[in-house]
Amino acid sequence: MCDGYGPGSTVVVQTRRGALVQDRWPDLVAAAEAQLPHGLVLDGELVVWDTEADRLSFEAQRRAATRARGAAGLIARWPAYFVAFDVLQLDGQGLLTRPYAERRALLENLFSEHALTAPWTLYPQTTDLSKAWEWLESWTDVSGVEGILIKSMSQRYLPGCRGWTKIRRRYTTETIVGAITGTLTRPQLLVLGRHDQDGRLRAVGRTVPLRPDAAREVAEHLTAAAPGHLWEGVRFSATWGSRDVLDTTLVRPGLVAEVSADRAIDRGGVYRHPLRFQRLRLDVTTEDVPRLGQGPAAAAG
Incomplete structure (x- = not known):
């Protein structure tokens, strides 16, 4: 999913298939209006936390299917979080042709400059193979964490294409x-x-x-x-x-x-x-x- 914040204080939450679903995530929209700068487009994933079970939940699909009228009633039980993978536009300037290493640096700087915390989460990244292996072995014990993604640091952003490899722990x-x-x-x-x-x-x-x-x-x-x-x-x-x-x-x-x-x-x-x-x-x-x-x-x- 993408979370964009542009001119006119308009927050847009768009699925990978292009559907606009911001009316189903009022808590995330409110956080974006309060914390994110104008002219920003982020690529990432929406996740929800099950407050009763104290774990990540796949009920994001349930929240995504709930229209505006019922969305507010689900916030307390399943609050939304946005895990940022990439930054596609910053200050209104497109970044799709920049290499991933540069986009990652800009994303980290965004989190640092604006002191972003929950519901915003910066996806962890490393070029250390031993650390990546440690993450695959240990972090996947957390319910909802399936594995790790591998991306090229020199790669441009390719809309509509999967330019990465997912390795799931089995x-x-x-x-x-x-x-x-x-x-x-x-x-x-x-x-x-x-x-x-x-x-x-x-x-x-x-x-x-x-x-x-x-x-x-x-x-x-x-x-x-x-x-x-x-x-x-x-x-x-x-x-x-x-x-x-x-x-x-x-x-x-x-x-x-x-x-x-x-x-x-x-x-x-x-x-x-x-x-x-x-x-x-x-x-x-x-x-x-x-x-x-x-x-x-x-x-x-």
């Missing part, structure tokens, strides 16, 4: 196979779940499409679901937050799948991004799988 964990797409003999992807504290199987994500060898391995152990499967009538989103649904076949929830996941998990324990199937864990039972919202998992076998 870990392996166990989940229960509750449904598939495709057929029992040729599964395409797996819909995965975990038991909640009451023993009910809850969907937590899906895999990317299975490789042919993995599909054959899984097919050997699949059994059609018996009547009374807890997911009967449930519709599964094709992607996190999407209205598109998967065409699924329910299976007996007795198989444990080891998957590779990143750190993007919402408060309900649902993975935002598709999981990567690693193998079946035929050496453990569904009772060995972590409960909904718990961490990594059954001991390696």
Whole structure:
């Protein structure tokens, strides 16, 4: 998202697709009017803090979908913060052709000169590989922090293009196979779940499409679901937050799948991004799988 502050004390909050959403972020707009100079355009990301759970939250999507009338009621629970990645215009002067190293220096100077604090956050940056590795290992233990970005210091800003590389920290964990797409003999992807504290199987994500060898391995152990499967009538989103649904076949929830996941998990324990199937864990039972919202998992076998 971009946060621009220009002539006439007009604050514009624009998504990467060009939608204007400043009416949904009145707290950020007020802070911009009070603290940011005229003629400024920042590139960054809006995040929200869950004050009840005391953690970063993916409820930014909920706030972004709330119209002006309801936005004010969400501020206390999910206050907005802006993490600045880049500066694209300063004092009305465009900076897109300047190298990133120069834009970064101007961004740091902006924060220093105006003594910017919350809700403004300067994205940390380093050219030290050991420090970057330390950040990847330690900071991703914070919920909502997925990994690190790599940019060239000599790179100009390329509107509409991804001129950087994201490295996500991943870990392996166990989940229960509750449904598939495709057929029992040729599964395409797996819909995965975990038991909640009451023993009910809850969907937590899906895999990317299975490789042919993995599909054959899984097919050997699949059994059609018996009547009374807890997911009967449930519709599964094709992607996190999407209205598109998967065409699924329910299976007996007795198989444990080891998957590779990143750190993007919402408060309900649902993975935002598709999981990567690693193998079946035929050496453990569904009772060995972590409960909904718990961490990594059954001991390696």
